[in-house]
Amino acid sequence: MDVKSLNPIIAATDSVFQTMISVKPEKGNVSIQEELVTDKEANVIIGMTGDIKGSIVYSFSKDMALKVVEAMSGMEMKELDKFVTSAMGELGNIISGKATTGLAEQDLICDIAPPQIVTGKDINISSESDKVLMVKFNTDLGEFDVGFSIK
Amino acid sequence: MIWKDEYKIGVELVDDQHRELFKRLGDFIQTVRSDKEESKKKIEVEKTLNFMGEYVVTHFDAEEALQKKYNYPGFENHHQIHEDFKAEVAEFQQEYRENKFDEDFVMEFSGRLLTWLINHVASTDQDIGEHINSIQEKEEESK
Secondary structure, three states, X not given: OOHHXXXXXXXXXHHHHHHHHOOOOEEEEEEEEOOEEEOOOEEEEEEEXXXXXXXXXXXXXXXXXXXXXXXXXXXXXXXXXXXXXXXXXXXXXXXXXXXXXXXXXXXXXXXXXXXXXXXXXXXXXXXXXXXXXXXXXXXXXXXXXXXXXXO | OOOOHHHOOOOHHHHHHHHHHHHHHHHHHHHHOOOOOXXXXXXXXXXXXHHHHHHHHHHHHHHHHHHHHOOOOOHHHHHHHHHHHHHXXXXXXXXHXXXXXXXXXXXXXXXXXXXXXXXXXXXXXXXXXXXXXXXXXXXXXXX
């Protein structure tokens, strides 16, 4: 698995957060895992088909998801309700769409599926993948993970 | 409030309309998220949804006219994005009327709408501003 394919996802994450929420994500550790397990409660899964088959998973703590939607709406959010998860799902969709443009520049032509939302604690998002590349990000609004699992 | 000055594209007409659009979007979302009694809320959701939907059309038309005036090279693509979005809002309006009041359905739609519109204005529309401003600068220079 080529770690280079992770770069467009990192770049898209960085750009979308800065443009839409005026928040600069600081990239932390990149790790390779056997499976995608997350301790974060708000997870957005974007399926990918084409030259890369797999999925991108954005995992936010409840607190961070609420803060992101508060920053966008200017309204107070208290729960991971359908409004919050749907707004975060669209955010994952936008980042992933931008990432596919970056992947196309590496001659990797990919399509993405509509976002799926999984909420809860200590979730194992099984994806029959070989390996999962995980990037941690830190922002003023909290920490989040982006996982890229490739079949 | 949803509007932020960082979302400006540097074209006054468009920025003013974006501000108004975000105001109507905010009214709609606030109504969707309010604790009002169901029958009252249903009417108000529909009212704010239509009020916003009307303005989406007004604004898209004005913005596209401006794109044409300045021969914006991304016109066709941008026009298609607008058409798809208008169709999606119209479809939702119809489904909403048929479904009477489905809380989850409205919450899901409005959450996605919020993120979509911010991205459209803060990112997709920025190219239009750059294009129009570069032409205006050239016109100023040649005067």
